[in-house]
Amino acid sequence: MxxxxxxxxxxxxxxxxxxxxxxxxxxSNYKDSDVMLQQSAIWEEDAAKSPFVGxxxxxxxxxxxxxxxxxxxxxxxxxxxxxxxxxxRTRGDGNCFFRSFMFSYLEHLLESQDVxxxxxxxxxxxxxxxxxxxxxxxxxxxxxxFALFIEQLESVITGNEAPISHDELVVRSRDQxxxxxxxxxxxxxxxxxxRKRSExxxxxxxxxxxxxxxxxxxxxxxxxxxxxxxxxxTALSDALGVPIRVVYLDRSSCDSGGVSVxxxxxxxxxxxVDKASTSSSxxxxxxxxxxxxRPGHYDILYRK
Amino acid sequence: xxxxxxxxxxxxxxxxxQDPPAGISxxxxxxNIMLWNAVIFGPDDSPWDGGTFKLALQxxxxxxxxxxxxxxxSRMFHPNxxxxxxxxxxxxxxxWSPIYDVAAILTSIQSLLCDPNPNSPANSExxxxxSENKREYNRRVREIVEQSWNAD
Numbered sequence: 001m002x003x004x005x006x007x008x009x010x011x012x013x014x015x016x017x018x019x020x021x022x023x024x025x026x027x028s029n030y031k032d033s034d035v036m037l038q039q040s041a042i043w044e045e046d047a048a049k050s051p052f053v054g055x056x057x058x059x060x061x062x063x064x065x066x067x068x069x070x071x072x073x074x075x076x077x078x079x080x081x082x083x084x085x086x087x088x089r090t091r092g093d094g095n096c097f098f099r100s101f102m103f104s105y106l107e108h109l110l111e112s113q114d115v116x117x118x119x120x121x122x123x124x125x126x127x128x129x130x131x132x133x134x135x136x137x138x139x140x141x142x143x144x145x146f147a148l149f150i151e152q153l154e155s156v157i158t159g160n161e162a163p164i165s166h167d168e169l170v171v172r173s174r175d176q177x178x179x180x181x182x183x184x185x186x187x188x189x190x191x192x193x194x195r196k197r198s199e200x201x202x203x204x205x206x207x208x209x210x211x212x213x214x215x216x217x218x219x220x221x222x223x224x225x226x227x228x229x230x231x232x233x234t235a236l237s238d239a240l241g242v243p244i245r246v247v248y249l250d251r252s253s254c255d256s257g258g259v260s261v262x263x264x265x266x267x268x269x270x271x272x273v274d275k276a277s278t279s280s281s282x283x284x285x286x287x288x289x290x291x292x293x294r295p296g297h298y299d300i301l302y303r304k
Numbered sequence: 305x306x307x308x309x310x311x312x313x314x315x316x317x318x319x320x321x322q323d324p325p326a327g328i329s330x331x332x333x334x335x336n337i338m339l340w341n342a343v344i345f346g347p348d349d350s351p352w353d354g355g356t357f358k359l360a361l362q363x364x365x366x367x368x369x370x371x372x373x374x375x376x377x378s379r380m381f382h383p384n385x386x387x388x389x390x391x392x393x394x395x396x397x398x399x400w401s402p403i404y405d406v407a408a409i410l411t412s413i414q415s416l417l418c419d420p421n422p423n424s425p426a427n428s429e430x431x432x433x434x435s436e437n438k439r440e441y442n443r444r445v446r447e448i449v450e451q452s453w454n455a456d
Contacts, residue, residue, distance in 0.1 A: 036397050140315035141368070141403045144308060177308075180369050184402055219394075222401035224369065 053103045053173040054089040062087055072251050075259040086302040094225035097298045098183040103173050104289045104300050110156040110169055118157045124241050131192040145185040190232050191221040193239035204231050237266040243287035249294050309367040313337045316405045328410040338363045342410055346449060350418045351442040355449035368402035378452050381444045383420040383431035392426040
């Protein structure tokens with residue numbers, strides 16, 4: 001899905017199965033599940049090369065990646081390096097936004113030991129739980145995912161005991177039984193927020209996917225591996241009350257000649273946020289979560 | 305041994321017992337909660353009416369992050385069901401999500417019976433009959449319904 005040039009097999013396989021199944025009965029021996037098994041084998045092989053969450057790398061590693069590439073991108077990376085020192089890559093498996101958010105958020109808590117923030121987000125998590133219940137989700141389908149997220153919060157800010165080490169946070173983020181559960185927790189929260197405020201999200205979803213809110217949540221939010229877009233980011237940021245900055249690295253350039261790097265701040269619209277500090281024109285928000293977006297993929301950025 | 309997958313399956317089972325949706329039933333095998341047997345009743349007012357179709361659901365320790373493998377044990381004639389009983393249904397493949405419990409899976413399969421997806425044919429003969437010769441299609445389905453009463 002993400003990094004499309006790395007998995008050229010997928011579209012061809014699908015369409016040929018589709019057409020041939022009508023024409024040639026032999027093709028019915030090749031089941032969707034076989035095709036998907038093969039596809040996921042290709043993905044897993046590919047994914048094994050990179051962990052869910054990578055090591056922190058200096059921004060120069062990004063520059064090296066585009067050495068012989070577009071001059072606009074190299075120019076932008078130079079601009080980027082004035083404000084950002086490092087990048088942490090995440091696996092391009094369709095969950096990169098949620099995975100980046102997870103690591104970035106937990107790492108921030110671990111380093112800041114911001115007890116008030118943990119209390120605040122726990123209140124929002126409880127609201128999200130009520131939202132899902134109100135929407136008719138059965139508790140047992142989501143409670144494990146909620147519990148695991150709370151467990152992660154409590155391991156980075158422990159109160160009396162020492163919190164987990166930074167290395168342990170990295171290990172957990174690479175452990176599928178933790179990492180995928182937290183990603184799924186975010187997917188539940190995102191879906192719940194979109195469904196709860198369906199009137200607000202409807203036009204964005206229609207523009208993005210030409211589908212109903214219900215279809216969109218079912219096919220593009222709740223299944224693992226479905227990529228995120230601004231709708232997901234807005235919903236997650238609103239639901240948890242956490243601002244997110246997304247820095248865009250693409251080939252677009254402005255007419256004025258000078259190269260600049262655009263960013264967009266997703267600022268929670270919910271009542272929990274201190275309106276005075278976010279909406280007054282004078283003070284800028286400064287989200288502690290900064291993600292680098294390159295078309296189709298999100299990674300984590302570190303400020304200087 | 306109680307793993308997250310097994311604990312979740314216990315809750316799936318409890319929910320299915322307390323609040324069973326119409327026209328489906330299912331239970332884990334006595335000694336193995338990872339392997340379920342289920343029955344779907346053909347929906348009323350459809351050619352499937354009266355049929356009792358048996359299925360097997362195999363769960364892995366990756367549940368609920370991965371879908372179970374679901375297969376019809378009864379013989380079927382349906383555009384999205386393969387000769388070996390496996391089912392072409394998005395939520396069992398790339399659209400899987402942990403929100404689907406056993407009841408939701410079986411309910412989705414039940415509605416697939418009357419509402420085939422012609423874009424992903426698994427049985428080309430059934431797909432062709434469904435789109436080109438509804439009478440023949442309905443006749444073949446009625447045959448399958450009758451067979452479902454006799455099979456073990």
